[in-house]
Structures are given as C-alpha cells and as structure tokens.
Amino acid sequence: MVFNFYNLGVLRVLRGEYIVLERNLSVAGISYRILQVDLSGQQTRVQEYGEEALRKYFAGSGLACSILLSRLDPSSDAFHPDSPLVFMTGLFTGVPVPCGCRISVCGKSPLGHWGEANAGGYWGPELKFTGFDGLVITGKAKEPSYLWITSAGAEIRRAVSLWGKGTFETTDQLIQQTDARARVAAIGPAGETLSFMAAVITGGPEARAMARTGLGAVMGSKNLKAVVVRGEKKPSVHEQKILAEAIRAFLPNLQYVESLKKFGTAALIESKEAVGALPIKNFRLPHWEGAKKISGPKMVASHFEKHYGCFACPIRCGKEVKVAAGPYAQLVGHGPEYETLSSLGSLLLNDDLKSIITLNYLCNDLGLDTMSTGIAVGFAVECFERGFLKEADGLDLKWGNTQAIASLIRKIAVRQGVGALLADGVERAAKALGRETEDFALHSKGLEVSQSNPRPTVSLALSWATSNRGACHLEGFSHQVEGGVPFPEMGYLKAMDGTSGESKGKMTALMQNYMAVFNALGLCKFLFFARISHATICQWIKGLTGWDWASPDLMEVGDRLYNLKRAYNVMLGVSSERDTMPRRILEILRPGKPFAEGEKLFLDMRQDYYAFRGWDEKGIPKREKLISLGLEEAAQKIENR
Amino acid sequence: MRIAFYFLALHLTIYVKTIGTLKSLEEGTKPFWLEVPEGTIVSQIIERLNIMDWEVGFVLINGDRQTKESILKDNDELTLIAPLAGG
Numbered sequence: 233m234v235f236n237f238y239n240l241g242v243l244r245v246l247r248g249e250y251i252v253l254e255r256n257l258s259v260a261g262i263s264y265r266i267l268q269v270d271l272s273g274q275q276t277r278v279q280e281y282g283e284e285a286l287r288k289y290f291a292g293s294g295l296a297c298s299i300l301l302s303r304l305d306p307s308s309d310a311f312h313p314d315s316p317l318v319f320m321t322g323l324f325t326g327v328p329v330p331c332g333c334r335i336s337v338c339g340k341s342p343l344g345h346w347g348e349a350n351a352g353g354y355w356g357p358e359l360k361f362t363g364f365d366g367l368v369i370t371g372k373a374k375e376p377s378y379l380w381i382t383s384a385g386a387e388i389r390r391a392v393s394l395w396g397k398g399t400f401e402t403t404d405q406l407i408q409q410t411d412a413r414a415r416v417a418a419i420g421p422a423g424e425t426l427s428f429m430a431a432v433i434t435g436g437p438e439a440r441a442m443a444r445t446g447l448g449a450v451m452g453s454k455n456l457k458a459v460v461v462r463g464e465k466k467p468s469v470h471e472q473k474i475l476a477e478a479i480r481a482f483l484p485n486l487q488y489v490e491s492l493k494k495f496g497t498a499a500l501i502e503s504k505e506a507v508g509a510l511p512i513k514n515f516r517l518p519h520w521e522g523a524k525k526i527s528g529p530k531m532v533a534s535h536f537e538k539h540y541g542c543f544a545c546p547i548r549c550g551k552e553v554k555v556a557a558g559p560y561a562q563l564v565g566h567g568p569e570y571e572t573l574s575s576l577g578s579l580l581l582n583d584d585l586k587s588i589i590t591l592n593y594l595c596n597d598l599g600l601d602t603m604s605t606g607i608a609v610g611f612a613v614e615c616f617e618r619g620f621l622k623e624a625d626g627l628d629l630k631w632g633n634t635q636a637i638a639s640l641i642r643k644i645a646v647r648q649g650v651g652a653l654l655a656d657g658v659e660r661a662a663k664a665l666g667r668e669t670e671d672f673a674l675h676s677k678g679l680e681v682s683q684s685n686p687r688p689t690v691s692l693a694l695s696w697a698t699s700n701r702g703a704c705h706l707e708g709f710s711h712q713v714e715g716g717v718p719f720p721e722m723g724y725l726k727a728m729d730g731t732s733g734e735s736k737g738k739m740t741a742l743m744q745n746y747m748a749v750f751n752a753l754g755l756c757k758f759l760f761f762a763r764i765s766h767a768t769i770c771q772w773i774k775g776l777t778g779w780d781w782a783s784p785d786l787m788e789v790g791d792r793l794y795n796l797k798r799a800y801n802v803m804l805g806v807s808s809e810r811d812t813m814p815r816r817i818l819e820i821l822r823p824g825k826p827f828a829e830g831e832k833l834f835l836d837m838r839q840d841y842y843a844f845r846g847w848d849e850k851g852i853p854k855r856e857k858l859i860s861l862g863l864e865e866a867a868q869k870i871e872n873r
Numbered sequence: 874m875r876i877a878f879y880f881l882a883l884h885l886t887i888y889v890k891t892i893g894t895l896k897s898l899e900e901g902t903k904p905f906w907l908e909v910p911e912g913t914i915v916s917q918i919i920e921r922l923n924i925m926d927w928e929v930g931f932v933l934i935n936g937d938r939q940t941k942e943s944i945l946k947d948n949d950e951l952t953l954i955a956p957l958a959g960g
Binding site for chain 2: 488489491492497499500502503504506507509549569570571574682683684688705711712715716717727730731758761
C-alpha cells in the first residue's frame with residue numbers, strides 16, 4: 233500500500249511522532265473541556281465532564297444530545313435565546329486516523345424536533361486543537377457578532393459589517409481579521425433571515441456544510457455570524473503502536489472507495505439512474521437521459537481543477553471545480569456532490585452541469601442546504617405547473633429553467649416574495665398552499681427528503697420516516713445494505729430483495745444505531761463503504777483511549793444514542809404520527825399498484841421496526857428499553873411529560 | 874451444419890452493459906456482445922470480464938433487477954452496475 237495520498241497527520245502517527253500526553257488522564261485525545269458561551273451576558277466559562285460520559289455517549293452528537301436533553305424546555309422555541317446550540321467534536325475528530333474529521337452541530341431545530349448536522353473539513357479538528365471538545369452557545373448577542381476561539385480562550389467580537397454578506401466573503405474577511413490559519417464556520421443571508429433550510433458553512437468556497445435541520449437559522453437567531461477557531465493543542469493518543477498497526481491493517485480496504493477518490497459521490501449519478509434510484513422531476517420519473525450529462529466522470533472531464541480532502545482523509549472525495557462564466561466565473565470551489573447534482577439537477581430536469589456548479593456555489597454562499605433547497609424548488613415548480621401557485625414574482629418556474637431557479641434561490645435566502653413561502657421548507661409551504669400539495673411536499677418531520685428514489689430499496693422510506701432529524705439518508709444508510717454493501721457483524725452479507733419489506737425493520741434499526749456511532753466518533757461514514765470492520769474501529773478506540781471494546785459494545789452505544797435522540801423528540805411531541813412519508817413516496821414503493829399497497833408495505837415495515845426497537849405502537853420507547861440502555865433520566869422525562 | 878448446430882445448441886449470445894464506476898468504464902465503455910455457454914450465471918460473466926465481485930452492486934437482466942446467481946438466456950441484455958455506495 234502506498235501512502236502518497238495520505239496527509240501529513242496520518243504519516244506522523246505512523247512514524248511514531250505526534251505523541252505527547254498533555255494531561256494525566258486515562259483517556260487521551262480528549263480535553264474533557266466544553267466552552268460555555270453566553271452571548272447575552274457576553275461571558276464564557278469552561279465546563280469539565282468526565283470519562284463516564286465519554287464511555288456512555290462517545291462524543292460528537294451523542295454527548296451533545298445528553299447535554300441538550302438535560303437542558304430541554306419543551307415549551308421553548310428553537311429561536312429563544314435560551315435554546316442552546318452545541319458544536320461538538322467526535323472522539324476521533326482531530327486525531328489522525330483515516331477520516332477523523334467530523335464535527336456535529338446540534339440543538340432544537342426550527343422544524344420543531346431534534347436538530348443535527350455534521351460536516352467534515354478542517355473546522356472540527358481545529359476546534360479540538362483549541363483544547364475544547366465542544367461549544368455550548370446560549371443567549372443572543374445585542375448586535376451581529378462572531379466568536380474567536382483560540383487555545384488561550386474565547387472572545388466575542390463585533391460582526392456588524394459582515395451581516396448580510398455571503399459565507400465566502402465572510403470567511404475571507406474573518407481570516408484577515410484573525411489568523412491566516414484560522415478556520416471559519418459561518419452563516420449566510422439564509423441564516424440571518426432564519427430560513428429553516430439555513431446551513432452553517434465551513435471552509436468558504438470549499439464548503440463543507442453542516443446543512444441539515446436549519447441550525448444555521450438558530451445561529452442567526454443568536455446574532456452569531458460565525459465561529460472562528462485556531463488551536464495549537466494537538467490531541468494525543470494512548471497507545472501509538474496499537475493505533476498505527478490498526479491503521480496500516482485497514483489501508484488495503486481503500487480499494488473499495490476508489491470511485492469516491494476519482495469522482496467523489498458524483499460517481500453515483502449514472503448507476504442510480506440505471507436502477508431507478510435517481511430522483512427525477514420531483515420523483516415523478518424513473519429514468520432520464522440527462523443523467524449522462526451531469527455525471528461525476530463528466531464533471532471531472534470538463535470542470536475539474538484538483539482533488540481535495542478533509543483532515544486525515546486518504547479518500548479525498550472533494551473535487552475543486554470552476555466555471556468560465558456567470559456570477560461565480562473563475563471561482564475555484566467545491567464541486568457539487570451526488571446529492572446536489574440530483575437536487576439541483578435531475579430533480580428539476582436540469583441537465584446543464586455548469587448551472588448546477590453555479591447553483592451549488594450560490595447555495596453555499598447564501599448558506600442554504602442544497603438538499604432541502606432543491607426539494608423546495610422542485611415543489612414550487614410542480615405547484616406552478618399544476619396551478620397551485622398562480623404567480624411567482626414573474627418568474628417562469630418551469631422544469632430546467634436555471635435562470636428562474638437561481639432567482640428563486642436568492643429569494644428564499646432573503647425571504648422575498650415567493651421565496652418567503654418556501655424559506656421554511658416544503659411542509660410549511662404546503663400548509664400555506666393547501667389542497668393536495670402536501671401529497672408531493674417531500675419531507676418527513678419537516679425535513680426535505682435526501683436524493684434517492686426508494687423504488688429499488690424500500691427500506692429507505694422507513695429510514696427516512698424514523699430518522700430522528702427527519703428525512704435524511706445519512707441517519708440510516710439502510711438502502712446501502714439493501715443494495716449489497718455488506719454489514720457482516722450483523723449478518724448482512726449480500727444484497728436483499730429491495731422490493732420487499734420483510735426483515736427491513738430490524739436491518740434499518742441496526743444501521744441507524746451504527747450510523748449514530750459514526751457521528752459520535754467523529755468518523756466519516758465513507759469508512760463504512762470502505763468496509764471497515766468493528767474489530768478495526770475497536771482497535772482504533774483502544775489505541776486512542778486504552779479501552780477494550782468489542783462489536784456488541786459499539787452497537788449498544790449506537791442503540792443508546794438513537795434512543796436518546798428519540799427521547800428528545802418524544803419530549804417535543806414526536807410519535808408515530810410524525811414517522812410518516814408523503815403520498816408520492818408511498819406510491820413509489822409499489823409502482824403501478826394501488827396506493828394502499830405502498831402504504832401497507834410502509835406501515836408493516838414500521839410496525840416491525842417499532843417492535844424490534846422496543847418501542848410501543850405509537851413509537852414511544854418503552855421504559856424498560858431505556859433503562860436497559862442506562863437512560864434513566866430520559867425514561868423519567870418521558871414518564872413525566 | 875454440425876458446427877452451426879453445436880453453437881446454436883450450446884452457446885448463447887448476450888448483450889453486456891457496464892454502468893457507473895466499474896473499472897472498465899473509467900473512460901466510458903460501449904456495450905458489447907458476448908458469447909457464453911448455456912447455463913452461464915451472472916457471476917461467471919463478472920469473473921470472465923475480470924471484474925471483482927464486490928465491484929458489482931446491482932445486476933439487471935432486460936431491465937429487471939436480478940441476482941448474480943441468475944441464469945442467462947439467449948439475447949438477454951445484462952447490465953452490471955457498481956454499488957451505490959456514497960449517497
């Protein structure tokens with residue numbers, strides 16, 4: 233195995249450098265310090281936590297959820313100053329194991345339930361390097377502000393001149409104002425106008441986005457334009473030899489993600505189209521000739537500048553691309569990934585690759601989630617086509633009209649005209665428009681669906697519906713196991729019958745548990761596609777912390793985290809009535825058959841899922857289930873709600 | 874005549890397409906015809922094309938999803954698709 237694609241961090245561990253135990257702790261790589269920031273009182277203080285919490289929840293969105301549940305006031309709005317916004321690094325974030333790069337941002341989503349978004353890049357590792365594992369931000373600054381966090385501490389600074397600016401310019405200016413090596417997480421106009429689709433963007437044009445569930449708007453509600461971090465404290469590891477050996481043993485697995493190295497997730501477009509899994513014309517068509525024009529190989533052939541990766545990543549799925557003309561002419565930035573090529577491409581019958589790159593830049597600059605934005609635009613175009621939307625500020629909202637789509641996206645970000653109708657997502661827009669528009673408002677729990685048609689892998693509909701944050705594939709990735717990506721530790725070795733609901737409840741729950749572990753560990757889920765084994769992850773954990781773990785321990789943490797987030801949601805009124813899919817998705821599950829057949833398939837899968845999870849028929853975790861996972865506080869809260 | 878009968882009886886012709894990121898498709902591969910013995914299953918074609926088993930995620934025969942154990946018939950259109958890992 234060659235190491236030439238490895239970044240410096242991993243090489244340094246393999247060479248046995250980089251190992252300095254900073255504190256006399258049984259677990260290294262973690263500072264056990266969380267920075268509490270009160271923007272109203274302009275105060276910060278450091279809170280320490282113990283190893284017990286780390287063993288129970290890992291870190292990342294797991295630890296974040298335990299903090300947020302203990303502080304949850306169900307009557308409080310997501311935009312209330314007291315509503316906390318938590319940035320939390322994972323156990324491995326900033327530790328140079330392959331793909332140890334992820335950061336989670338969590339809080340109450342403006343959608344009304346558990347909010348969580350995750351990103352790679354360099355911001356999360358840099359936060360870890362400041363000596364804080366995470367940030368808990370409450371209050372509301374009296375004027376637009378940004379946080380400047382270094383190893384020396386934290387400062388709340390004015391950002392009045394940046395309010396209204398895009399994330400690219402904001403990032404540039406804040407780097408100039410602070411440190412050339414600083415990392416910036418910023419919101420754009422969409423976060424300032426409190427769009428429920430607002431993202432937190434890191435890396436400027438490289439745009440690794442914490443996009444889902446509108447947490448950019450929660451930042452905006454706090455008058456917080458950005459969080460800028462620069463650290464010097466490199467995390468240490470417990471037993472470097474074990475870690476280095478386990479990394480080496482894993483390296484041959486990178487053959488499984490060769491296509492992600494070459495094309496990024498954009499590699500998937502043509503394959504998805506061939507099996508009927510590419511969303512086309514708002515999920516109305518199974519196939520489309522235009523897919524060939526927007527594929528990963530096509531993008532690499534025509535717009536490619538260079539590969540780039542996140543911290544400690546040997547895959548380097550990022551593709552820098554540029555376009556020759558238009559508002560972002562000559563800008564070199566993040567090439568659209570599969571989800572965006574679909575949401576701003578095939579979903580809208582847009583086969584103009586240059587326009588998708590430009591629309592991707594536009595969304596990243598405005599601070600919008602490209603996945604939700606594409607679904608919102610598709611909803612508007614269909615409403616316009618079918619007469620539910622009579623007027624759209626003069627925009628000719630037709631399929632594939634990229635000029636109109638770009639104008640609509642700008643309007644969404646600033647809540648102007650028809651953009652205001654869509655700024656809070658399709659669930660709210662369908663409520664406003666009424667009639668049967670909710671049939672094709674593609675969301676669950678208010679979060680717009682991600683870009684896969686569940687026709688060939690029906691478990692995706694179940695995974696979307698039961699996902700804690702709403703309809704996102706990353707919460708479960710069950711459709712990957714259904715399609716043949718192996719999950720050997722749980723006995724899934726071959727592709728499953730993707731049209732049958734049989735045994736999908738159990739598999740979906742297990743995958744959701746496993747994916748929750750990745751978020752808490754701060755590891756990229758591409759490792760799953762590289763077929764990382766539980767044994768390898770446990771060796772990495774041992775090398776980092778000294779703990780002896782095995783596969784059942786990992787899966788138990790995942791089960792605990794999924795139930796913890798479910799408990800958070802139950803406290804906010806979530807039950808089976810919110811674990812739903814719109815009519816169009818249910819129809820897709822049984823193409824050409826009466827609607828009732830697709831609905832029955834879905835409800836049967838959901839019933840099996842609840843039973844396997846130890847939840848009642850309303851989707852509420854049973855007390856004994858929560859107790860068995862050590863979640864006594866959650867059980868008590870649910871009982872007293 | 875005997876030779877022609879031999880081919881008609883024991884060999885099939887199938888039309889093969891590879892889609893996505895199978896290594897043979899790096900620069901774009903055109904569909905091609907392949908002659909195979911009667912009773913051939915999909916996994917044998919995958920092996921014959923020098924593609925690793927894990928590189929194929931989905932198998933379509935005449936547009937319908939099938940398994941790698943499916944037996945091919947004369948004039949079948951076989952589509953091999955890389956796993957949909959990543960999105």
